[in-house]
Amino acid sequence: MGSTKPTRDFKKKIQKPIICFKRHLKKMERANKEFRSIVPEHIKYNLDEYLNIKRGDARRQPVDDKTVDIQITSSPYVTSYEYADLHQLSTLWLEYTPDLTEYRKEFIGTAHKRYEGRQLKSKIAQSVVNQMDVQDQKMAKEIEAFFIDMQEGFDETYRILKPGGRCCYVIGNNYLLTN
Ligand SMILES: C[S@@+](CC[C@H](N)C(=O)[O-])C[C@H]1O[C@@H](n2cnc3c(N)ncnc32)[C@H](O)[C@@H]1O
Numbered sequence: 001m002g003s004t005k006p007t008r009d010f011k012k013k014i015q016k017p018i019i020c021f022k023r024h025l026k027k028m029e030r031a032n033k034e035f036r037s038i039v040p041e042h043i044k045y046n047l048d049e050y051l052n053i054k055r056g057d058a059r060r061q062p063v064d065d066k067t068v069d070i071q072i073t074s075s076p077y078v079t080s081y082e083y084a085d086l087h088q089l090s091t092l093w094l095e096y097t098p099d100l101t102e103y104r105k106e107f108i109g110t111a112h113k114r115y116e117g118r119q120l121k122s123k124i125a126q127s128v129v130n131q132m133d134v135q136d137q138k139m140a141k142e143i144e145a146f147f148i149d150m151q152e153g154f155d156e157t158y159r160i161l162k163p164g165g166r167c168c169y170v171i172g173n174n175y176l177l178t179n
Helices: 017-038 088-093 100-104 123-135 137-160
Strands: 068-073 161-169
Touching: 068 137, 088 100, 123 137, 137 161
Parallel strands: 068 161
Antiparallel strands: none
């Protein structure tokens, strides 16, 4: 599958992993070459000056107030994926944390999070939680936790953006199928 997310494909033809791996490496090599061909020379040969990649929590970004021109994010979907599980292999491999249980708590969109006594600013978000509460109280608390985390993320974005700065979010327009 093209997706890194866990899926079940009952029609999938089982292939030899080494063949798939090599094919994928070739594809990535081609894409990297294509990308490299469009990177300007002065950046290509001074990468250390231009690259600053950090792993962190979108709700606590290590930058001063009003200093950012643009924030681009593909933010989590509500309780659709356990991102900590999806990233488990790379997390352990890259030694990001010695404690996966603690690490899990940083993730937005997990179904294992609850908050008590917190207020949602968005009336729409509160209305979604209230509607879900009638159907499924557990799910309502999970959705509420997602909205609270996203709210903290939006507040942080507002803090760091320059006046007139921009932000781009991918919105997962979720809906729940009930029986
Ligand atoms: C919809 S996915 C986007 C994936 C991304 N487009 C990619 O190709 O890797 C949402 C991502 O948000 C990350 N995420 C979850 N909680 C986060 C947090 N508190 N701060 C920053 N990112 C978080 C998840 O780990 C996941 O990789």
